[in-house]
Amino acid sequence: FEGAPLAGRHVLVTAGPTHEPIDPVRYIANRSSGKQGFAIAAAAAAAGARVTLVAGPVDLDTPPGVTRIDVQTARDMAGAVRAHLPADIAIMAAAVADWRARDAVDRKMKKGDSGPPALQLEENPDILATLGASADRPALLIGFAAETNDVVENARAKRERKRADWIIANDVSGGVGQSVMGGADNTIHLVTAGGVEDWPQMPKEEVAMKLVERIAAELEVANGE
Numbered sequence: 001f002e003g004a005p006l007a008g009r010h011v012l013v014t015a016g017p018t019h020e021p022i023d024p025v026r027y028i029a030n031r032s033s034g035k036q037g038f039a040i041a042a043a044a045a046a047a048g049a050r051v052t053l054v055a056g057p058v059d060l061d062t063p064p065g066v067t068r069i070d071v072q073t074a075r076d077m078a079g080a081v082r083a084h085l086p087a088d089i090a091i092m093a094a095a096v097a098d099w100r101a102r103d104a105v106d107r108k109m110k111k112g113d114s115g116p117p118a119l120q121l122e123e124n125p126d127i128l129a130t131l132g133a134s135a136d137r138p139a140l141l142i143g144f145a146a147e148t149n150d151v152v153e154n155a156r157a158k159r160e161r162k163r164a165d166w167i168i169a170n171d172v173s174g175g176v177g178q179s180v181m182g183g184a185d186n187t188i189h190l191v192t193a194g195g196v197e198d199w200p201q202m203p204k205e206e207v208a209m210k211l212v213e214r215i216a217a218e219l220e221v222a223n224g225e
């Protein structure tokens with residue numbers, strides 16, 4: 001990036017899935033690879049920002065110049081985000097598990113004669129919505145919306161409900177192995193207060209670069225430049 005457009009800014013990024021334990025060897029998770037969030041952290045660092053990346057369990061290298069905090073569960077992720085505020089810009093790219101096992105146990109569950117155990121779930125904290133409503137709300141708060149249907153409509157509703165400035169909506173339909181989740185490319189719709197921008201399909205690294213450019217332009221406007 002020419003002229004380090006995000007110099008002096010703190011950018012907080014979440015990425016990857018979370019793992020919610022059932023017992024010491026089993027967990028609830030999802031297909032997030034963390035690629036898009038890591039690419040955004042890399043691009044923000046390349047643009048001169050101080051970047052904190054709160055990462056769920058993923059198999060990715062830490063981008064150069066990025067401070068990485070590894071977490072397992074949604075509650076750990078929420079705590080790490082809180083601990084690293086304030087931030088000028090927060091980009092919540094993690095696919096946080098919506099539910100955790102209510103009665104996680106610390107001994108491995110055994111197959112017995114009482115049949116399969118019934119898994120009771122309870123809701124995890126919503127990190128993005130919590131940030132949106134907090135006194136520490138970053139000036140630019142960006143969330144993701146992975147949807148399989150009514151992509152833009154759901155993203156618009158999510159933007160308002162979670163008090164985010166922007167929602168990056170992507171279609172994750174396509175089935176196991178065909179999906180955006182884990183893939184190299186992404187096709188996004190940027191939902192802002194002003195409307196919707198449809199971006200063509202491109203590699204996740206390019207989505208990240210374009211997003212950082214878009215953020216830099218937004219900050220310039222905000223600064224009246």
Ligand code: C5P
Nearest residue numbers: 092093094096125126127128143144145
């Ligand atoms: O409601 P949904 O999970 O689709 O919202 C997705 C957005 O909200 C993403 O930006 C995700 O990182 C964030 N989120 C969160 N904490 C949760 C669930 C979602 O920060 N518990």
